[in-house]
Amino acid sequence: MGHNQESGGRRLDRRRFLTAAAIGGATIVGASALGGLDAEAAFAAPMPSLDPAIRAAFAEGRVVAVNRGVLDVAGSHGERHLIQLTNATSVWKLRTTTAEAIESGDGLYARGVTMPDGTIAADAVWVNIVNVHCTIRGIAKDRLHLAHGNHELVGRIVPATTTASYLGGALTSDLSRMRIGQTAQVLGAWRPADNHIDIARLTLGH
């Protein structure tokens, strides 16, 4: 294995692991070893400790170009990032997916390790992910009309994907118990084309 993992302490040398993954010479055990878990896995299993000696790098912004596994990203404050995707990078875009799903114009958050050449080797990339506190203003068969602060949002219900949790209960695909005026936390993927949100999970409150 191309990385150091103590079976008892579960501590990983992130830099060595991602460096090996970036050059393609490692046997990769999966991004979940570094915490790039999907929602269900994250609830089900504790994440191994990340090596505290190596500070995690973080980047956010809009994808300007995708070139041979490297994302050219323009940050919100004028900075620029080159993000190297590896065969160990966990990619989320509404659901766990592959690097091919990433397009120019997408927004992202990325976590990884800064490499000697300044690029960030990513262990996880969350594409277009948003997590907003809203109030339900309208309910249709395929969408919700939401108030987010002083802004209106449209949340699209995605068949076989959108789930809900009512008052702290378990996740369910039953969306029939929503009501107008209810508080909702909406975790989903922003759609640059129409500014709507594809809903992954609704957490419904009081």
Add this chain to the structure above:
Amino acid sequence: MACGSTYLWAGEATWFCCGNAWGSCGSENTGACGTCQSSKNMAAWPNLSSACWNITRPDLCGENMPRRACGSVMNIRHQCSGATVCVTLADCGPRTQSFCGEATCCSGTCRTNRVVDLTPAAYSAIGSLSSGLLPVYIYE
């Protein structure tokens, strides 16, 4: 100011964006303290001020956490993995009262009620953003 190791609180951590430029986060500003950025290790605390408390009302869920001001630092620790991140308070939140009784679990142990809101940078340092909620211990 360095992060300490004195236990302060425990509960659920969620995440929020601020000072960002894309998606629904693009309309967010720099938080109650005027310093919040999604790419920095920052957090929102329900008792940042009396005005903040009146919005979040964690006491309605049985959480009477102490007041801490803008710029205070806290160490957020994932309950099960032990991964930690040092954050600076930059905003008011989360709205604890809206989700009273909500629980998040790992390794069979659950934490109840939203007690801290982290920026994407801070949250991703200890877990996956797609999880939405994590059980945490808070130290200062």
